[in-house]
Amino acid sequence: MIELLNQIDDPQDLKTLSREQLPQLAEEIRNFIKNFTNVTGGHIGSGMGVVELTIALHYLFEFKERDHLIMDVGHQCYPHKILTGRRDQMGSIRQKNGLSGFPDPKESPYDRVKTGHGGTSLNTAVGMAVGLKNAGINDGRKVVAMLGDAGLQEGSALEALNYAGVFDDLPLIIVLNDNEHGIGPSVGAFMKYFSKVRSGTIYRTAKGNFKRLTKVMESASPFVGKLAYDVVDRVKSGIHGLVPVIAPGVLFEALGYFYYGPIDGHDLPTLLEALEDCKSFNRPVVLHCITTKGKGYSYKQDRLAYHAGKPSKKITAHLPNEYSCQGGPSFTEVFVDEAIKMAEDDPTVCAITAAMLEGTGLVKFKEQFPDRCYDVGMAEQHAVGMAQGLALVGQKPICAVYSTFMQRAIDQIFQEVALIDTPVMFCLDRAGVVGPDGATHNGVFDITYCRMFPNMVVMAPRDGSELRQMMRLAMNHDGPTAIRFPRTRTPLENAELPTMSFKIGQSEQLRDGNHGCILAYGVMVYLALDVATEIYSRYGIDLAVVNARFAKPLDDSVLGREFDRQPVIFTLEDHNRAGGFGSAVLEHANAKGYETTKLEILAIEDRFIDHGQRVEALAMAGLDVPSLVKRIEERLGLHRAHAETEQPHETKAPRPAATH
Ligand SMILES: Cc1ncc(C[n+]2csc(CCOP(=O)(O)OP(=O)(O)O)c2C)c(N)n1
Numbered sequence: 001m002i003e004l005l006n007q008i009d010d011p012q013d014l015k016t017l018s019r020e021q022l023p024q025l026a027e028e029i030r031n032f033i034k035n036f037t038n039v040t041g042g043h044i045g046s047g048m049g050v051v052e053l054t055i056a057l058h059y060l061f062e063f064k065e066r067d068h069l070i071m072d073v074g075h076q077c078y079p080h081k082i083l084t085g086r087r088d089q090m091g092s093i094r095q096k097n098g099l100s101g102f103p104d105p106k107e108s109p110y111d112r113v114k115t116g117h118g119g120t121s122l123n124t125a126v127g128m129a130v131g132l133k134n135a136g137i138n139d140g141r142k143v144v145a146m147l148g149d150a151g152l153q154e155g156s157a158l159e160a161l162n163y164a165g166v167f168d169d170l171p172l173i174i175v176l177n178d179n180e181h182g183i184g185p186s187v188g189a190f191m192k193y194f195s196k197v198r199s200g201t202i203y204r205t206a207k208g209n210f211k212r213l214t215k216v217m218e219s220a221s222p223f224v225g226k227l228a229y230d231v232v233d234r235v236k237s238g239i240h241g242l243v244p245v246i247a248p249g250v251l252f253e254a255l256g257y258f259y260y261g262p263i264d265g266h267d268l269p270t271l272l273e274a275l276e277d278c279k280s281f282n283r284p285v286v287l288h289c290i291t292t293k294g295k296g297y298s299y300k301q302d303r304l305a306y307h308a309g310k311p312s313k314k315i316t317a318h319l320p321n322e323y324s325c326q327g328g329p330s331f332t333e334v335f336v337d338e339a340i341k342m343a344e345d346d347p348t349v350c351a352i353t354a355a356m357l358e359g360t361g362l363v364k365f366k367e368q369f370p371d372r373c374y375d376v377g378m379a380e381q382h383a384v385g386m387a388q389g390l391a392l393v394g395q396k397p398i399c400a401v402y403s404t405f406m407q408r409a410i411d412q413i414f415q416e417v418a419l420i421d422t423p424v425m426f427c428l429d430r431a432g433v434v435g436p437d438g439a440t441h442n443g444v445f446d447i448t449y450c451r452m453f454p455n456m457v458v459m460a461p462r463d464g465s466e467l468r469q470m471m472r473l474a475m476n477h478d479g480p481t482a483i484r485f486p487r488t489r490t491p492l493e494n495a496e497l498p499t500m501s502f503k504i505g506q507s508e509q510l511r512d513g514n515h516g517c518i519l520a521y522g523v524m525v526y527l528a529l530d531v532a533t534e535i536y537s538r539y540g541i542d543l544a545v546v547n548a549r550f551a552k553p554l555d556d557s558v559l560g561r562e563f564d565r566q567p568v569i570f571t572l573e574d575h576n577r578a579g580g581f582g583s584a585v586l587e588h589a590n591a592k593g594y595e596t597t598k599l600e601i602l603a604i605e606d607r608f609i610d611h612g613q614r615v616e617a618l619a620m621a622g623l624d625v626p627s628l629v630k631r632i633e634e635r636l637g638l639h640r641a642h643a644e645t646e647q648p649h650e651t652k653a654p655r656p657a658a659t660h
């Protein structure tokens, strides 16, 4: 039943409901989310936990034209989207041409920014609040940042907290949504601190006189106000017969914020009252809400409801494979199994990740080696810096971070790792387009940010067996290495394409031909083989296919030979063109004096690729067989009309590796 929800096409409609009706609306929104996510999958847990919070915010603020709402990560946006005119499109979320799973200003004026990475909301919100203040806009409008307990661990969030705490007047409300979870259970000292806060104090509930008291505090000097606040805080706790083991706001108050909480983030009357109070403050305030991630699902019933679920077959069943021989285990599974084997063989091998134990597969590693697996929380910069430290004392760190999230730690890759040649192995999962998460999560810049630093070895396996070998090569290499692999399944074992052993910088020729050569990187090799097969069947001409394996160092012996003998060299990668693999080949060819006009780079052009399933996102980027065949036909001057007059040529299987 969505009796109330059906009446809400805009937050203005929400404001016509009475406060007493809001709990029912919350219930309806939860049921609504459950229903559509049963089909679409997506980030269920975070949104289910902030239903009341989102209702209360839209009930009291005017986020379209007056106030501003910035959500951290943005994956908790489902209730927000439902209330801001997108209810009937929610069934299309994360699908091609459908709604994004994150806020997106292209969709609605209620979405001020496009996000997907964590720890960014406070920086933007502080900037907006300072901007409003400096523009002399002092009409009570507020900037609200909604931030999770894990998001607060990002260095950027702490930088913003540091900056804004000194302002006496700033129209900033930080809503800290503390649900004890990032993707898995939260980690670190904040987690400990918050759990002390939770267990040592009572939650505030709506109280008639509280508003009056906080107003009195506001009008007093900040110092007196703070003292009064602390006293009130303790008295209030005392009233309920509980002595706090820790003054709940001490961390934030010491930094100059008014701290309000902790409150029960599912109790609408309390939330409304608290937010009304926060609205009346004229200085930065932290509202600490305790919520349950995935509220409405039972943890035991559905582990995924705590964070995210997969789409049903209804959405994925009709999709083709990315390449014809796909079907083995995922690259992630191969990665973690090999990491475990390495750790079994060598007690100095350890693994680091940044709040992505589940996604990187390292949760399995942690079960076996709890003391050698470090989840540092959502803190990529720290993960890389810590990897350096571990390496400097003789440990062998495998630093497993998604390609896109590693972007937050590029300077650590530069200084802490590359600059002094620190032997850290980076395993960059979700490299390439990822699919449903879309542009914020596509890992299409890592070849650039890895290869631009001296000392780095940069590689990509074509299959599980190569991934295992690359990890071994990296482990034995006395310097930094980066291995990228995609969010997809490995190819099935193929007796005709056995994986050979190789050295750093050694490529592999998979198919011979003299009408051109496709130099492919990583799993794109199989797309190249499919394309070469298609070209052969249409025109009876052979393209060579080389599995480059390395973007740095490049295999000059093969490059020199192919530039010499081929009319055209195509490079193929699941990465942005600027600075990518093709770009590396172009720079190399130029330096060596090869004929660079022979080169055509097949990569993602200078644009962001939206959401859809991965195979659809690849097609959007022009990285599918039909688009690539067309590009090659154009470049080679092949004409379909000509081919149609001829019999199709018998399909030719790729030749076993001829050269290394
Ligand atoms: C920079 C960055 N690192 C990692 C992630 C992956 N990630 C998405 S949500 C999430 C946990 C967020 O936890 P929290 O901020 O507490 O919000 P909640 O999901 O609990 O509402 C993580 C680690 C990310 N989106 N961005």
Ligand SMILES: CC(=O)[C@@H](O)[C@H](O)COP(=O)(O)O
Residues within 6 Å of the ligand: 043, 073, 075, 116, 183, 308, 359, 430, 434, 437, 487
């Ligand atoms: C919101 C977020 O950043 C993560 O939850 C991400 O969506 C995980 O992606 P995978 O599904 O590829 O692990």
Ligand SMILES: [Mg+2]
Residues within 6 Å of the ligand: 148, 149, 150, 177, 178, 179, 180, 181, 182
């Ligand atoms: Mg959380």
